[in-house]
Amino acid sequence: MAFQGLEVVHVVAMDQKQCIGQGNALPWHISADLKHFKEITQGGVVIMGRKTLESMGRTLPKRINWVITRDPNWQFDGTKVAHSIDAALIGAAQDAQQTDKKALFIIGGGEIFSQTIHLADRLELTHVALDVQGDAHYPAIPVAFQPQSREQHIDDKTGIAFEFVSYQK
Secondary structure, eight states: OOBBBBBEEEEEEOOTOOEEESSSSSOOOOHHHHHHHHHHHHEEEEEHHHHHHHHHOOOOOOSSOOOOOOOOOOTTTTTTEEEEEHHHHHHHHHHHHHHOEEEEOOOOHHHHHHHHHGOOOOOEEEESSEEEEEESEOOOOOOOOOEEEEEEEEETTOOOOOEEEEEOO
């Protein structure tokens, strides 16, 4: 279900119980996953919730950053602000089309993923072989999504096993 002719892509890392965050932070540090995320999203248009941006502490370089917040006075240098998911999608789609991009990347957090899973065309997921007691979770993956590719890895520094899986609707 392409949004205005653009592919909608979720990009996220999660543990075995679909935990994506703990205390407004990633519960692990896997360099290869961060590099993978950068390769997928760099040069593109990303959409995230306010808490996700604040957890990163900065905008993502070489990307157009859209942030969704209910706070009408919220601002952050280098971002475009929307007060609803629909407004963010419309603005991000206009930016993507003006810059000749083919996709919109939704990068978190849990609430944003839950509210947009039905719009997604592709999921770029990192399955991390951990069981973290976090407070943010990715929604159940709908049966309409089928794995298209898998790459298994082990982090050199931590020994954490993880897998990059690309799902297509």
